[in-house]
Amino acid sequence: MMDARISRAGGGVICLHGQWTLAAIGAHAQELRRELQALPPGGEWDLRDVARLDSFGALLLWQHWGRRWPQQCQCSDVQRATLEAVAQHARGDAIPAPRRAHVLDPVVHLGEATLGAGEHARDLVVLIGQLALNLLHLLRTPAEWPLKEISANVFKAGVRAMPVSALVGFLIGVVLSYLSALQLQMFGADAFIVNILGLGIIRELGPVLIAVLVAGRSGSAMTAQLGVMRVTEEIDALTAMGISPTLRLVLPKVVALALVMPLLVVWTCAIALLGGMVAAWVQMDFSMVFFLQSLPDAVPGANVWIALSKGVAFGTLIALIACHFGLRVKPNTESLAANTTASVVTSISMVILVDAIFAITTRSIGLP
Amino acid sequence: MMNAAAAPILALRRIVTRFGDNVVHDGLNLCVERGEVVSLVGGSGTGKTTLLRHIIGLTRPAAGEVELFGEPLFSGSLAAQRARRRRFGVLFQQGALFSAFTVGENIAFALRETRRVRDTEVQDLVALKLHMVGLTPEQAHLMPAELSGGMIKRVALARALALEPELLLLDEPTAGLDPARSAEFVALIQQLHRALGLTVILVTHDLDTLAALSSKIAVLAERKVISYAGLQETLQLDHPFIHHFFGGEAGRRAFAHLNPETEPA
Numbered sequence: 322m323m324d325a326r327i328s329r330a331g332g333g334v335i336c337l338h339g340q341w342t343l344a345a346i347g348a349h350a351q352e353l354r355r356e357l358q359a360l361p362p363g364g365e366w367d368l369r370d371v372a373r374l375d376s377f378g379a380l381l382l383w384q385h386w387g388r389r390w391p392q393q394c395q396c397s398d399v400q401r402a403t404l405e406a407v408a409q410h411a412r413g414d415a416i417p418a419p420r421r422a423h424v425l426d427p428v429v430h431l432g433e434a435t436l437g438a439g440e441h442a443r444d445l446v447v448l449i450g451q452l453a454l455n456l457l458h459l460l461r462t463p464a465e466w467p468l469k470e471i472s473a474n475v476f477k478a479g480v481r482a483m484p485v486s487a488l489v490g491f492l493i494g495v496v497l498s499y500l501s502a503l504q505l506q507m508f509g510a511d512a513f514i515v516n517i518l519g520l521g522i523i524r525e526l527g528p529v530l531i532a533v534l535v536a537g538r539s540g541s542a543m544t545a546q547l548g549v550m551r552v553t554e555e556i557d558a559l560t561a562m563g564i565s566p567t568l569r570l571v572l573p574k575v576v577a578l579a580l581v582m583p584l585l586v587v588w589t590c591a592i593a594l595l596g597g598m599v600a601a602w603v604q605m606d607f608s609m610v611f612f613l614q615s616l617p618d619a620v621p622g623a624n625v626w627i628a629l630s631k632g633v634a635f636g637t638l639i640a641l642i643a644c645h646f647g648l649r650v651k652p653n654t655e656s657l658a659a660n661t662t663a664s665v666v667t668s669i670s671m672v673i674l675v676d677a678i679f680a681i682t683t684r685s686i687g688l689p
Numbered sequence: 690m691m692n693a694a695a696a697p698i699l700a701l702r703r704i705v706t707r708f709g710d711n712v713v714h715d716g717l718n719l720c721v722e723r724g725e726v727v728s729l730v731g732g733s734g735t736g737k738t739t740l741l742r743h744i745i746g747l748t749r750p751a752a753g754e755v756e757l758f759g760e761p762l763f764s765g766s767l768a769a770q771r772a773r774r775r776r777f778g779v780l781f782q783q784g785a786l787f788s789a790f791t792v793g794e795n796i797a798f799a800l801r802e803t804r805r806v807r808d809t810e811v812q813d814l815v816a817l818k819l820h821m822v823g824l825t826p827e828q829a830h831l832m833p834a835e836l837s838g839g840m841i842k843r844v845a846l847a848r849a850l851a852l853e854p855e856l857l858l859l860d861e862p863t864a865g866l867d868p869a870r871s872a873e874f875v876a877l878i879q880q881l882h883r884a885l886g887l888t889v890i891l892v893t894h895d896l897d898t899l900a901a902l903s904s905k906i907a908v909l910a911e912r913k914v915i916s917y918a919g920l921q922e923t924l925q926l927d928h929p930f931i932h933h934f935f936g937g938e939a940g941r942r943a944f945a946h947l948n949p950e951t952e953p954a
Contacts, residue, residue, distance in 0.1 A: 342853055343803070343805075343806070343852060343853045344772065344775060344776060344852070344853065346805070347803055347805045348805070350805040350806070375853040375885075376814060376817050376818075376853065377806065377810070377814065377853060380810055380813055380814060380817075381810075384810070399884075399886075402884065403884075406817060406820070406821075407813070407817060409820075410813075410816045410817045410819075410820045410826075411813030411814070411816060411817050412813070412816070413809060413812070413813060416793060416812050416815060416816050416826045416829045416830075417826070417827060417829075417830070419830060651834060652788065652834045653788030653789055653832065653833070653834050654787075654788050654789050655788070655789040
């Protein structure tokens with residue numbers, strides 16, 4: 322009763338029975354296809370005992386008939402209409418095939434990528450230009466500073482990042498101290514642990530570590546937020562109200578990260594040094610008091626300024642890149658995912674690139 | 690089988706829904722026979738969409754039973770539950786098209802998921818469904834982001850019809866469409882209802898849609914279905930919601946042909 326069945330009546334008439342629907346045929350479509358194959362496509366067909374015929378069932382029959390009516394087909398009007406709809410529209414080639422891959426495609430992709438990079442650079446410059454104009458505007462009308470947004474971003478990107486950066490910083494400090502202590506002990510140069518940890522963490526590791534963390538944590542969030550606002554037309558709504566989206570959405574993020582990153586650098590470095598100090602004490606019985614006393618001599622003050630300016634630079638960079646990619650999101654999920662990924666990858670790469678530039682330009686500053 | 694065919698296609702029994710302290714449904718009953726086109730109407734916050742989500746199985750009521758095709762919605766093995774889900778199609782309010790897929794892939798998706806339909810057959814069926822909802826095969830390659838509101842609804846309807854459902858659930862099918870498009874869409878659903886013998890349950894605020902489509906109207910008020918009847922009978926009902934909902938200017942216009950005495954002089 323339920324399943325689709327085929328039987329042969331006298332005089333070569335082929336009778337179909339049961340439910341010829343996708344749901345009913347589904348599980349044994351293969352057997353039914355094989356059974357149909359064994360039958361001659363032409364001849365006489367009787368569909369009057371079929372309880373229900375949907376377009377899948379009709380398509381199976383139509384294919385078997387070689388996409389034309391058999392000599393005789395007994396069926397109800399509804400079934401005939403279903404079959405006719407299939408006959409008219411299921412021609413096998415109705416939907417034009419999508420473009421196939423071409424030998425020259427890699428060249429085209431390379432060209433597109435190059436032009437795309439140029440476009441990215443231009444958009445980023447435009448964004449920076451808009452921010453500069455916004456800043457000029459804000460200098461003239463200080464009442465319009467988006468202070469609430471800035472403070473909200475300081476809280477989200479800064480305060481909320483403190484526990485995780487403390488954990489990571491502490492562990493990196495411990496690992497670094499432990500590894501260095503093993504080497505230094507071999508030469509009896511225990512006291513140099515202060516120089517290694519102090520310079521290494523404050524000048525290099527601290528800023529880069531927190532920048533990578535913030536890029537992953539806040540950069541992705543900013544891109545996703547702006548991207549969804551783009552998709553839901555919230556950014557257009559802001560523009561329509563005469564409110565500059567860069568002023569309200571981008572500027573607070575950039576300013577907040579530029580403000581909060583140096584503070585996070587200080588925080589992470591301090592905790593990393595604490596971790597290193599504790600590890601040195603446990604490993605080599607190195608006095609913590611002596612560690613703290615000799616730190617200022619081992620690390621000239623200029624290094625702190627280098628670390629702080631790195632913080633500002635990295636923060637600005639991460640926020641700019643995150644917003645740039647966020648504003649490029651197109652209204653589909655794929656684009657949101659691609660831009661969020663691109664945002665994080667680009668900001669981390671750029672952070673390391675800028676860090677290298679810092680290393681070269683400041684190579685004669687702050688080294689004892 | 691005979692038994693299942695005779696049973697109502699949808700039965701809601703003593704449904705209770707709570708959001709925190711807010712009781713939305715309290716002992717709600719509704720029984721829909723095969724072939725009906727049922728409109729769910731009610732003021733905002735009476736839980737029309739929530740009821741639809743219960744039927745789809747996206748949410749579960751705090752108490753009570755949802756029966757589809759004569760069986761409890763969550764009964765049987767996973768395979769049985771999945772098979773049950775494939776017997777109804779849903780048109781979500783915003784279309785809910787997969788934005789990373791083309792129109793054609795959106796419609797083909799569920800067909801491919803069955804793993805029973807061959808690729809060439811999928812293409813044919815997609816072309817057929819596109820024609821059913823009044824789109825051309827060339828439009829199969831468009832992305833959802835490139836579609837207008839009316840086209841999104843059409844594609845979503847084609848996707849809902851892909852698995853040849855017996856029951857079609859529509860959430861605000863004409864919301865966001867202009868009157869001409871909305872009338873077109875209503876005509877489309879009517880035509881499909883006739884051609885495919887579907888049962889349709891829709892949530893709507895639009896009186897024109899309601900008047901044109903429904904064979905039965907379920908009125909949600911006081912946390913229950915207070916009336917489940919044809920349009921004429923529903924209009925006779927003496928209830929504040931009915932007066933408010935159907936009695937306005939738009940209501941008089943939509944039902945002028947039914948109720949001559951309420952027609953403005």
